[in-house]
Amino acid sequence: MADATAFDTPDPTLGELLAARPMLSMHPSAGLCVEEVPLTRLADAVGTPAWVYSATTLRSRARALTGALSNAALNAHCHFAVKSNPNLAVLALLAREGFGADIVSEGEMRAARAAGIPARNIVFSGVGKTERELRLAIAEDIQQINLESAEEAEMLSAIATTLGRTMRVALRVNPHVDAKTHAKITTGTDENKFGVDVPLAPDLYRRICALPGLEPLGLAVHIGSQITRGIGSYAAAYRRLGELVVALRARGLPVPRVDCGGGLGIPYRDETPAGPEALAGAIHSGLGNLGLELMLEPGRWICGPAGVLLSRVVIQKQGTARRFVILDAAMNDLIRPAMYESWHGILPVSPTRFHAPVSAADVVGPVCESSDTFTTHRALPDLPGGELVAILDAGAYGASMSSTYNARPLAPEILVEGARWSVVRQRQGYDALLAGQSVPDWLAPDRLVP
Numbered sequence: 001m002a003d004a005t006a007f008d009t010p011d012p013t014l015g016e017l018l019a020a021r022p023m024l025s026m027h028p029s030a031g032l033c034v035e036e037v038p039l040t041r042l043a044d045a046v047g048t049p050a051w052v053y054s055a056t057t058l059r060s061r062a063r064a065l066t067g068a069l070s071n072a073a074l075n076a077h078c079h080f081a082v083k084s085n086p087n088l089a090v091l092a093l094l095a096r097e098g099f100g101a102d103i104v105s106e107g108e109m110r111a112a113r114a115a116g117i118p119a120r121n122i123v124f125s126g127v128g129k130t131e132r133e134l135r136l137a138i139a140e141d142i143q144q145i146n147l148e149s150a151e152e153a154e155m156l157s158a159i160a161t162t163l164g165r166t167m168r169v170a171l172r173v174n175p176h177v178d179a180k181t182h183a184k185i186t187t188g189t190d191e192n193k194f195g196v197d198v199p200l201a202p203d204l205y206r207r208i209c210a211l212p213g214l215e216p217l218g219l220a221v222h223i224g225s226q227i228t229r230g231i232g233s234y235a236a237a238y239r240r241l242g243e244l245v246v247a248l249r250a251r252g253l254p255v256p257r258v259d260c261g262g263g264l265g266i267p268y269r270d271e272t273p274a275g276p277e278a279l280a281g282a283i284h285s286g287l288g289n290l291g292l293e294l295m296l297e298p299g300r301w302i303c304g305p306a307g308v309l310l311s312r313v314v315i316q317k318q319g320t321a322r323r324f325v326i327l328d329a330a331m332n333d334l335i336r337p338a339m340y341e342s343w344h345g346i347l348p349v350s351p352t353r354f355h356a357p358v359s360a361a362d363v364v365g366p367v368c369e370s371s372d373t374f375t376t377h378r379a380l381p382d383l384p385g386g387e388l389v390a391i392l393d394a395g396a397y398g399a400s401m402s403s404t405y406n407a408r409p410l411a412p413e414i415l416v417e418g419a420r421w422s423v424v425r426q427r428q429g430y431d432a433l434l435a436g437q438s439v440p441d442w443l444a445p446d447r448l449v450p
């Protein structure tokens with residue numbers, strides 16, 4: 001979890017957090033609202049914890065990204081990284097904005113199709129696609145499979161040939177660029193499991209061109225996630241990819257397309273990541289003059305700032321050294337603080353609490369792990385049991401990374417637009433939580449020795 005002492009700048013104040021998030025407002029009596037919907041109303045109607053997404057934010061961010069790409073005169077198409085938020089309503093909204101899907105599993109393929117995303121707008125990434133998944137991708141005739149190894153190329157070629165089909169592919173290369181992000185979400189160096197190292201790429205690409213059942217369309221790259229330290233790592237990666245495109249073409253190999261990946265960071269605390277315009281600029285300078293068809297796979301940048309995790313304080317506990325605010329949300333809901341030491345803003349929903357004096361508090365969940373801690377030493381008002389809080393910027397890698405650890409059902413998801421809202425995923429019931437499990441006959445109570 002993010003400890004305030006780990007940063008060399010002071011935490012943003014509650015007022016600064018609110019002011020920097022246009023989808024949120026603090027109504028003098030109704031309290032914290034997402035768009036025009038008070039979070040108290042959602043908590044009363046749906047219960048807590050609950051994920052709340054802003055449709056307007058999703059849409060405006062999708063448009064900002066596509067606008068930046070077209071302003072840079074790039075022939076680019078966006079495929080939303082489904083892993084960041086696979087809710088069908090989110091996918092359907094983005095599909096209406098022209099987004100396809102970047103998927104990494106059969107489940108994500110099914111989600112994309114169920115949300116109405118046509119197979120021709122689906123790209124399949126991932127380092128360990130199974131034979132079953134590859135067969136399904138061919139059967140669905142998706143747009144492209146990004147190959148991650150020579151072995152996978154052979155495997156796909158064999159499957160496609162057996163099925164009498166040809167599959168469009170790109171080769172994911174590893175440009176050996178350090179995206180300077182958290183070690184658990186960097187993917188573009190030769191110590192990561194992803195992609196093929198650049199020096200190996202020309203020979204492998206030539207081999208792929210000769211394999212039956214494959215139609216090579218080009219290269220793919222993704223250097224990491226939550227990239228916040230400037231645009232330099234992107235620029236270096238795209239420059240390297242551009243050089244590789246030229247080298248492959250010089251060998252007479254067809255390279256009409258490059259998939260530029262995702263990774264744009266968002267400000268959770270006080271980061272100042274490069275935005276879509278800078279990304280478009282880096283793509284333009286590295287790849288812009290090669291007549292390429294371009295793809296992007298953004299996830300977090302689109303949906304992260306569009307969501308909050310709404311939670312109620314179960315109890316506030318005063319220790320000798322610490323004040324603990326114990327929420328009904330936990331690491332099983334939002335695992336990012338426990339997994340990546342990530343920092344999330346936390347706002348009280350009540351206007352009175354929002355304006356009250358603050359002191360240091362640890363905000364934790366009820367799960368039986370010390371890492372079930374959303375933050376430590378955070379300046380927050382008195383938050384007794386029953387108060388509501390919103391954990392900010394939880395729209396990406398939030399619900400999608402949830403588990404049922406401690407036998408806690410998955411929280412519901414709510415989509416807000418203006419003054420209207422809909423539950424877009426029901427809270428998991430206890431029957432569903434236990435569904436599929438059984439006790440074998442040989443453990444049935446009448447067989448047990450007393």
Ligand SMILES: Cc1ncc(COP(=O)(O)O)c(C=O)c1O
Pocket residue numbers: 081084102125126222224225226261262263264297298299300301396
């Ligand atoms: C291949 C690939 N593309 C796209 C993404 C999306 O990244 P982000 O959500 O940071 O934009 C990921 C995430 O790790 C990925 O692995």
